[in-house]
Amino acid sequence: MRRTRIIPLLYIAPALLMLSLFVYYPLVRNLVNGFYEWNPFTLDRSFVSIENYTRLFKDPVFYTVLKNNLFYAVISVVLQVGLGLVIAAILEDKLFRRFSTFFRTSFFIPVLISMTVIGILFSFIYNPEVGLLNSFLRAIGLGEWAEGWLGNPKTAIFAVIFVSQWQSIGYAVMLFVLAVQKVPGELYEAATIDGAGKLRTFFSITVPQVKEMTFVLLIYTVTGSFLVFSEVYVLTSGGPANSSQVFSTYLYQKAFIDSEPGFASSIANVILGITLIFYFVQNKVLKTGEE
């Protein structure tokens, strides 16, 4: 009896050990670090209580960052979860089955390319003088729409968000295709017999049937958009004038360029708090997670 109880524990022990060493311990340390301020070279730590947080909440950049991350999250949810499901449903439709493999593959290819490569690729596309996008706009007579996409504070963050969507939508489509394929065919047959049109079938059968997958993807995209780093770092490094700064790049700037590790820790803790809130809210609202 005793033996059977200890064996499962031993099996999860290595994973637990690793997790506590590399996730939980740094997490706790970081919570503590948020209350200190020090310099990476001397390491004399001084306790500053909540000053890091009051400074953060007074910092106008913090609100730009928050706004940018929210834009990221909303646009990602609409395009990746919303449009992703629509594309998946279309690809799985009887009419499209023949081309489905081709489209699935082409949507998925960007997922396999490194973000750094994509970033450099898109910085060529966005180049104001010789870039593909501006040249295209000029060629079709929309020259006045040509912009310094990554250099204009109004467009920079959206130009970056677009790149993320371009890359990640294939991933969402792939997962939704799997989920749609799992939906029992009888349901669709029954709906057709009952006279439901394509739109009705989509909303009454596909959407509720893939709810679990939607939930998973929602958490994935929302937390993902609060943790986004590479896209922004490679394309704009948060510029111009902080207009495309997001949480991770702001944290990076504070920790590694401005040498303020304590302040950076407090930013990290705020990110943790926000993503946790999102997780719990979604968990509560969608009331799923049993599967």
Added chain:
Amino acid sequence: MKRWMTLAISILVVMSLLIGCSSQSSNSKSEDGKTTITFFHRWPNEPYKSYYKQVIAEFEKQNPDINVEEVTALNDDYKQKANVILGSKNPPDIFFSWVGEYGEKFIRDGVALDLSEYYAADTGWSGQLIESQVEHFKKDGKVYGVPLFTDSKLFFYNKEVFDKLNLKAPTTWDEFITVLETLKGSGTTPLILGNKSPWAAAHYVTALNQRTVPGEVLDKDFSYQGAEFTDPGYVEALEKLNELKPYLNENPNASAHDETRNLFIGGKAGVILLETLEISFLDDAPFEWSSFKVPTIEGAKGDQEGIIGAPEGFMVTKKSAHPEEAMKFLKFLTSKANGEKLIKDTGFASTVQGAVNEDTASEQEVKAMDMIIEAGDMLIWADSALDSRVFKPYGDGVQAMLGGTMTPEEVMKSVQEAAKQVKK
């Protein structure tokens, strides 16, 4: 029984993994009696990489008992890596540093070793370094670094375009504006700027500050705890930069500096502000080009003749177990022969006296070097002279100003606030 064996083995594997993570040899003296020194610099790219490789190979040949190990990271990554590994228990022996606040924090925080005695002990070597460049590595009369090369900034112009329009290199601000106006009328982009990384426009600002702000005020504002930035000259400098806006390429904040340099080389612009170490790139230009100094501003209160720029070089860590060997390597690196090799192979203007000469460098490079030696003192560019927390709003503000969302007064106000915050 067998199950327990498997379990024991798997635990063993996991444990060994953990041990592998934590143990790291800190012994720099290997079994064969060789001393290893670590050399941390910012050039993993060509042609600099092979320069260092060759110099190190030669040094190891001459000193068979010393082994030089390179650690590298490029520019911005270097700054990040430096913050991490210089603060660690086991820092490299030699590391690269910019001058200004960037290097000064290493001196202040006791990371850099005082090298004065090495300078005093070997005057044969230290005497052949250009004195004004060593000056930038000094603090309170002590020397903390060895300059490798120096760099300044000049306007470069397309001589063919200028000749066609009957233009001459301007010396005053009014002449400069007239030249740009004529260029604009002819249809070429008069002035090109790639300010995706804000240091590019910050170099304009540094040069203009030098013209509009009195020297002693600049010295005070660029010192660690003295920064205030309340002099009206700072706003005036930004206003001057704003005057250039109609002549700039359309989206300066969207282009990177090297992109604009390539556009200039491709003949797409009339004038560009370049570092003197970029002269070697201009050899590719299919047209004739020349340079002029940042124009003087009539009636402004600053230095009208001065130039901006800074040397870059190396420091030795205080924690280094082998400072003697480290200095031996740095002396070797800054010998006359290697200084000549530096300018020849990489276009970096060595700070060894006479290393930049007719045999090793182009005419323009020699001219630029003479200008630097003649000027003596240079104003260090804002991006390395200032604390990054003060420079951030400054550089970002200038970006915003060029984008039309901030006025010069607003930019200086945010800089003043950042300076106050840092002083606390």
